[in-house]
Amino acid sequence: MCFQIDDIFACGHRAFAQYDYCSNFGLSCLGAGGNHKDRPVQEICRDCQTRKHDPNPNARLNDPYRARAAAQRQAQRSQSQTQTQK
Secondary structure, three states: OOEEEEEEOOOOOEEEEEEEOOOOEOOOEOOOOOOEEEEEOOOOOHHHHHHOOOOOOOOOOOOHHHHHHHHHHHHHHHHHHHHHHO
8 A cells, every 4th residue: 555655844834755655556556545644854844944034924923834833832741741740
């Protein structure tokens, strides 16, 4: 079964990385379809890196990726705090 491998950056953005083809590709398998594997990346994506140098950084205040990344960081912090309290 083929898979599409996506990078999940620390900022919350998702990007295509590569295809992982199976041995039956082209015979009985026609490709990845909806099968995705996520690969975490500890760096922020190129868009967020260039956003730091944007002359108008607040052009879009309701960035859903920024909000999701902040929520994920908050969840990780609360989870690590509960583990240290045990």
